[in-house]
Amino acid sequence: MINLNGKKVFGGLLTTLEILRGNLISPLVLAFLLGIFAKLLKSELSLPKDLYASLSIYLLLALGLKGGVELSESTFQAIQRPALVTLALGCLTPISAYILMKEVGRFSTVDAAALAAHYGSVSAVTFIAALQFTASMNAHAEGFMPTLVTLLESPGILVGLAIGAMKMQKATQGIEQGHAKSNAALFHEILTSRSMILMVGGLIIGFLAGAKAYEPVKPFFETGFKGALVLFLLEMGILAGTRIADLRKVGAALISLGIFIPIFHGGIGVLLGTWAGLSVGGATVLGAMAGSASYIAAPPAVRMTLPQANPTYYLTASLAVTFPFNLVAGIPLYYKIATWLHS
Amino acid sequence: MKLVQLKLLTIICEPVLATQILALSEELGATGFTVTDVKGHGSGGKNSGEIPDLKVKIEIVTDPEMAHKLMAALAETYFENYSVITYTTDTSVLRPEKFESAKS
Numbered sequence: 001m002i003n004l005n006g007k008k009v010f011g012g013l014l015t016t017l018e019i020l021r022g023n024l025i026s027p028l029v030l031a032f033l034l035g036i037f038a039k040l041l042k043s044e045l046s047l048p049k050d051l052y053a054s055l056s057i058y059l060l061l062a063l064g065l066k067g068g069v070e071l072s073e074s075t076f077q078a079i080q081r082p083a084l085v086t087l088a089l090g091c092l093t094p095i096s097a098y099i100l101m102k103e104v105g106r107f108s109t110v111d112a113a114a115l116a117a118h119y120g121s122v123s124a125v126t127f128i129a130a131l132q133f134t135a136s137m138n139a140h141a142e143g144f145m146p147t148l149v150t151l152l153e154s155p156g157i158l159v160g161l162a163i164g165a166m167k168m169q170k171a172t173q174g175i176e177q178g179h180a181k182s183n184a185a186l187f188h189e190i191l192t193s194r195s196m197i198l199m200v201g202g203l204i205i206g207f208l209a210g211a212k213a214y215e216p217v218k219p220f221f222e223t224g225f226k227g228a229l230v231l232f233l234l235e236m237g238i239l240a241g242t243r244i245a246d247l248r249k250v251g252a253a254l255i256s257l258g259i260f261i262p263i264f265h266g267g268i269g270v271l272l273g274t275w276a277g278l279s280v281g282g283a284t285v286l287g288a289m290a291g292s293a294s295y296i297a298a299p300p301a302v303r304m305t306l307p308q309a310n311p312t313y314y315l316t317a318s319l320a321v322t323f324p325f326n327l328v329a330g331i332p333l334y335y336k337i338a339t340w341l342h343s
Numbered sequence: 344m345k346l347v348q349l350k351l352l353t354i355i356c357e358p359v360l361a362t363q364i365l366a367l368s369e370e371l372g373a374t375g376f377t378v379t380d381v382k383g384h385g386s387g388g389k390n391s392g393e394i395p396d397l398k399v400k401i402e403i404v405t406d407p408e409m410a411h412k413l414m415a416a417l418a419e420t421y422f423e424n425y426s427v428i429t430y431t432t433d434t435s436v437l438r439p440e441k442f443e444s445a446k447s
Contacts, residue, residue: 049380049397185363300359307424 019137019332026136028129029327031230035237036324040244047235055232056296060124060195062221063146064202069214070143072207079144081276082286086148089272089290090155093265094120098163100261105253107313109167114302114309117160118318119261121294122152124195125236126326128229130288133331139281139339150200152289154190157298161186164306186305193297236323243320250316258293258321266291266326266334274341283341287334292326293318347439350410354401354417355381356427361399364417368403371413372444377402385428398426404436409444 023029038045047055071079097119101112127149134141190196206214247255269290273283295318302309354364358380365376379400403413410431421427436442 303357303359303425 016332016336019335020329022136023133023332024328026132027226027230028132028233032233032237032240032324032327035234035239036241036244037237039238039241046238047231052232052235055228055235056194057198058221058228059128059225059232060198061202062225063124063128063149064199065206065214065217065221067143067146067199068203068206069209069211070206071147071203072210074142074144078142078277079147082142082144082148082273082278082282083151085272085276086151086286086289087155089265089269089286090120090152091159092268093290094156094160094163096265097261098160100257100264105257107254110164110306110309111313113160113164113167114306114314115160115317116163117157117302117306118293118295118298118314119265119322120156120160121154121298122149122156122289123292123294123318123323123326124149124199124296125232126292126323126331127285127289129233129327130285130331130334132226132229134281134284134335137281137335139279139284139335141281141285142278145282145285146199147203148286149289150196150203153196153294153297157190157294157301160298161301161305164309168306168308186301189304190297190301193301195297233327236319240320240324243316246312246316247320250313254313254317255321258317259325262291262293262322262326262330263333264291266330267337270334270337270341274338280335280338280342283338284331284335287338288326288331291322291330291334293322295319295323344437346435346437349404349434349436349439349442350407350431351434352403352405352410352413352429352431354403354427354429355383355398356401356421357425358397358399360421360425360427361401364401364421367416367420368401368413371416372409373403373405373413374442374444375403385426404434404442406442406444407431 094116098112098116101107101115102109105112107115127145131141131145266287270283270287272290273286278286295315298318299311299315302314303311356364361378365378368376379402381398381400383398403410405413414429414431417427417429
């Protein structure tokens with residue numbers, strides 16, 4: 001796409017570098033890098049497990065509440081097309097991820113399906129980071145974006161797992177019956193996961209309460225939000241840092257695909273978002289959502305359904321490759337694509 | 344005070360399995376259990392399949408027969424694909440009727 005317009009690229013290149021540099025020195029990215037750095041130095045630093053859980057509860061609920069309040073002020077028409085596009089992304093991205101992992105990455109069927117479930121779903125932290133980034137670029141995303149996250153989270157995992165179940169059927173016919181029971185359990189697990197309950201619940205509370213009733217609780221949920229996010233990213237960095245050693249085990253193919261797939265899915269996300277009428281900020285954030293890989297909701301669901309898949313592949317790919325890529329370069333890239341498509 | 348010999352069955356597994364294993368132990372007649380979050384890894388390395396890397400410890404006091412039944416079921420269902428270990432230790436309790444298998 002960029003080659004079509006040689007002159008603009010050169011002019012745009014400097015600003016791209018500026019954007020990248022600006023993003024790189026944001027406290028979010030630096031805190032993440034500090035976490036990785038601490039692990040590389042073999043520091044004993046780690047956030048208490050309960051703080052990690054509390055921070056994620058705070059962030060997800062705050063996100064839901066704010067999104068709900070803004071949803072109460074948007075019209076159904078405005079959200080209709082973006083919502084449809086999001087659902088389409090949820091069905092498409094696991095399929096393309098599966099094909100790429102299987103055909104290009106040469107992964108086994110079960111590993112490719114497990115990876116597809118991760119790349120089909122969405123990473124809430126990447127989403128929040130994209131919101132922060134677009135806000136810092138003065139390209140605010142639409143208020144209903146959190147609603148779209150809840151639409152994208154489940155289908156991606158389900159489609160990815162369905163691919164796995166279909167492809168594995170022949171191999172596992174013997175235990176098929178025992179699995180019938182766990183399918184219901186799986187649906188229950190995905191739809192009632194912590195992030196779904198907090199975000200959907202927050203959306204509903206915010207929507208019902210409206211701006212005026214939200215006002216008294218707003219300081220708690222908004223003033224501390226960015227600071228909490230910095231702490232959370234520090235922990236994400238520590239977690240990613242513990243996986244750095246695994247990068248050598250997973251091989252160059254997975255690392256390359258872990259960077260290519262987000263660019264590919266992110267590009268499609270920005271394109272479809274722009275087509276659906278989203279602003280530059282909205283399309284950027286949708287791109288980041290489509291280009292992200294889940295590492296909270298997807299791993300347990302995959303572990304339950306596709307136990308033969310190697311967790312080292314999907315955890316390392318989503319946490320130590322795709323998440324850092326999106327945080328550092330992916331989100332600014334989706335922003336560039338969005339501004340280019342909008343001009 | 345009369346102490347009665349029973350078995351303390353310990354299962355250490357990935358968090359995703361906890362619900363299923365507790366349901367299984369109930370099905371087989373266990374009357375109670377204790378669950379703790381723990382850390383660590385075994386011969387399989389740090390591969391719990393979840394972030395952050397944690398494990399769950401389930402403890403069940405029961406008669407030897409039920410303990411063996413549950414261990415056999417765990418071995419058959421989970422040993423191949425999951426990180427899970429299980430072992431029994433001798434233990435003594437008061438009020439043995441509290442630990443009698445509901446199904447026996």
